[in-house]
Amino acid sequence: MSADPAAWPSAAPVSGTELLLWVAVPYACLAVFVVGHVWRYRQDQFGWTSRTSQLLEHRALRWGSPLFHLGAFMVIAGHVVGLAVPASWTRAVGIDEHTYHTTAVWAGSVAGVAMVTGLGMLCARRLLSRRVRLGTDRSDKLLFPLLSATVLLGITATAAHNVFGDGYDYRDTVSVWFRGLFALQPRPEAIAGAPLLFRLHALSACLLFAAWPFTRLVHVWSAPVGYLFRPYLVYRRRGPAPAAPPVGPGARTRRASSRRPV
């Protein structure tokens, strides 16, 4: 059972290390995440891209990239449910612990295996294809190990404790800590007792969020959902509009003056 938030900080005293790891580091990483994104969006539109390398290598990418991305979508959805939704809510809508657990383990395993396989193929092509390797820059050299570590720690933790182990209910510990961060009522003691793999996974995830704005991961925020709704043809004016802009319905215009065309 999760403790009453009002009990903190009068609950069991937390050590300085725990405060550092589970309060200071997460908040610092979140701050870097937010400020870094604002800074990069304003400074580096030109570098804001998926940095596609399909032109140079497409055989491994053809399977690896969809596996990784679709797996990642499922994994992210699983984390949202597991971390953001309190156990009491799912119980309230009639999902008992066993059902929740079974579903989470099955769906999580499928998603995790897809993501790990895809990421493995993407890492392999990056290392083995000389063309792709030479196109790898410093941010990729940070991102790929960090992302791989986070994903592997996560799937290992699940496998060790919930697939093959006797089960660990992170919803009463890790999730409580996670929600506490965003409720501005940090609960470092909630995660301090979690198994090592879960704690390492949480820490590497924090670092991943801190690195996010400085890597190609920024392309996530450019997911082109707007394409579904915009007209096919895009017109733009080069300079100041004349008296009557010659564009009507079915097209849209945008000033090009602050853009860099090639």
Place this chain on the structure above:
Amino acid sequence: MPDAEAPVGRVMAQIAMVMNLDKCIGCHTCSVTCKQTWTNRTGVEYAWFNNVETKPGIGYPRRHEDQERWKGGWALDRRGRLVLRSGGRVRRLLSLFSNPDLPGIEDYYEPVTYDYDTLLSAPAGNDVPVARPRSALTGEPTAVTWGANWEDGLGGAPEHAGGDPNLGGAWAERVRFEFEQTFLFHLPRLCEHCLNPACVSACPSGALYKRVEDGIVLVDQDRCRGWRMCVTACPYKKVYVNHATGKAEKCTFCFPRIEAGQPTVCSETCVGRLRYLGLLLYDADRVGEAAATPGEQDLLEAQRGVFLDPSDPRVIAAARRSGIPEDWLEAARRSPVYDLVMRHRVALPLHPEYRTLPMVWYVPPLSPVLDAVDAAGGDQDDPDHVFAAVTRLRIPLEYLASLFTAGDTDVVGGVLMKLTALRSYMRAAALGEAGGEQEAALRAVGLTPSGAEELHRLLAVAKYADRYVVPAAHREDAAALSALENRCPVEGAGEPAGRTVSLGIPTLRRTPSEGPA
């Protein structure tokens, strides 16, 4: 021409090009000067905004005209609506992670550089040092096995040219069988700056756009997120991925020169003087309807129907309402492109069946037909012989038709006959022998003596001022233009320029010891 009663909609101006293929000698000067101007940079070593192909041939990238494979351009769905051949919006987003219809670098060619340094640094010895080719992508020694003009002058044609996607049908067998006796011509290609551009329509980020003022299609480098759908959607494969920046790049129609009233670099440096630049006014409201014309062979006329007569008072009034300046209207009236496309109707679009309404048109080459007349023992100078050859010699005619008219041989044949009659008449006129026979030949193809003089001046004399009628951009736009100039589009690859590109751009592909780029 729209009929006289139909209302004129939104008038837009397009800077368009016509190439007279009879004059192309395949010297590649246009390609080289374009390369030096725009793509001599890391990441686009393999990209040629302008390239010259030998036809028949499979082209660059290989077999790019095979839309069954590459899914370029538009198609009509079962209900007759215009859809991208590569799939609708949802399908496009689903293929973001891996685009199944994207050419790989091997479909273009592996770009190479040479070990020039060994020419100087090799120790004294008995052997002459050589500069070995190295891959520009990996820096490793490589064999040069393909290039953007590998088939130049039918090089390797017996092996490769049978793969030309335009060689379909029974007549193709004869082309392949008698290859040494057949024909070739050069086809310079660049971005078509289409009225209905598939690349713009396919871009998930909205980074590609068509300029309202002059119709030039550009990529906004700051908005491109590297989804690479434009490469698939362009049926001419004239959008390229810069593999160093991960962004799309394409022919800019040399917009900084056009804005200054100058011709594009490829036009300016064309030694055959075969390119024409000028304005076309068109009715933007009719573009979608024209592109969705059901019959592929009707697309040419449908596209001509979108263009507006710049001398028509109703068009002039509508153009003024749409904000087109007076000097642009004047330039549209003097446009050599309008003359060749609309008045004399000797220029044809490249692959109208792609439904993008391309805006680089071609005067089809008469030379292959004349060669055939000679080979058959006929007289090139006799219009009767040539007319007979045009209709009888199915090989070049059907081939040209598959390039320029979606297979309609009557249209291509008509243009070739017009060119033949023009030659015959002007030769006779120059010798003072022009008589009723030549004038009758002219009338048969819809030309008058004065029209023939005019067309001759445009096609054969081809003065600089007649070929290029490019109105400069307007001074009231000067602030916007200088803002563009300050953002030189060829900066990149980590070079310090006005502002720093802080992240994510590899600057080095080879170690310095491996030779200059």
